[in-house]
Amino acid sequence: MEMKIGNINLEGVPLFLAPMEDVTYKSFRWMCKKFGADVMYTEFISSEALVRDIEKTKQKMHLFEFDRPVAIQIYGHNIDSMVRAAQVAEEFEPDFLDINFGCPMKKIVRHGAGSALLKDLPKMQQMAAEVVKAVKIPVTAKTRLGWTESDKPIAEAAERLQDAGIQALAIHGRTREQLYTGVADWTLIGEVKNNPKIQIPIIGNGDINSGKKAKQFMDETGVDALMIGRGAIGRPWLFREVKHYLQTGEELPHPTVAEVVETLKEQLCLNLKWRDNERSGILMMRRHFAKYFPGLPNFRELKIQLLRAETNDEVHLILEKIVEQYGGFQLDFSNASLK
Known part of the structure; x- marks a missing residue:
């Protein structure tokens, strides 16, 4: 099994560290990489802050050789600002660029960014297409199932993002309304992955806190990769545990x-x-x-x-x-x- 993002070749079941604000800074990325994470992301970056040349925001984009392969993730509501931010981010030489279409936090969605774009799929598609055209590196995206329980347009969103030139899509198995509550629903993630129209890699995300769960989600959906977020906070060795279980079917002993x-x-x-x-x-x-x-x-x-x-x-x-x-x-x- 091999997964590709542009010229990046990832073998087996790649494990991605999810981008998390105030969490995926350098020291945490180092620990997760040490314990087996394959792909890193920075904290998500405001396109408006990048356009305004805010130094604190630019510091989040400093990358290191141990990170690679690594993505810078950006978010925003204004397409022109996102295009400019993508070009600025590219100067920091990430292996690929990621667009945040999934953040559920009020301070993000009230401005029409993050998961708010799930309510405007044409704009989401246009934003993705313009960012793809603006940079030379691969562009991926991360999103959610939808806005509410009764509004889950992820199947259409995935097709639109693929048409826009997005080269891989990470899907968190919750709606914006859920925030981080309840249980992640991997059923729709599996439907997207198994849609014959979808040719890009699909990365599954949500509630992975053990090797056993990781294998269950893989078996149920057939996704190309797994993304681990909150489960690794205070437990960076989770990546090692998941890899070991996927390879052997055995759980490693818990640490003292x-x-x-x-x-x-x-x-x-x-x-x-x-x-x-x-x-x-x-x-x-x-x-x-x-x-x-x-x-x-x-x-x-x-x-x-x-x-x-x-x-x-x-x-x-x-x-x-x-x-x-x-x-x-x-x-x-x-x-x-x-x-």
């Missing part, structure tokens, strides 16, 4: 608390090394801190301390306490919340 602490320390060290100052590096890690230790008994107080820590020394002191109290515990992430 001591092993998890060492992984967290590595991610924190990288983040502090790559950030401007210690405090901002710590603050960026809090979303990850909150996910690293699910299900530990009587852990609330230590978790609060970890989330309130503002220095590297404080964090390491708390991590030492966690190892002292729970070091031999084997964590079970299979039922960890994706919220």
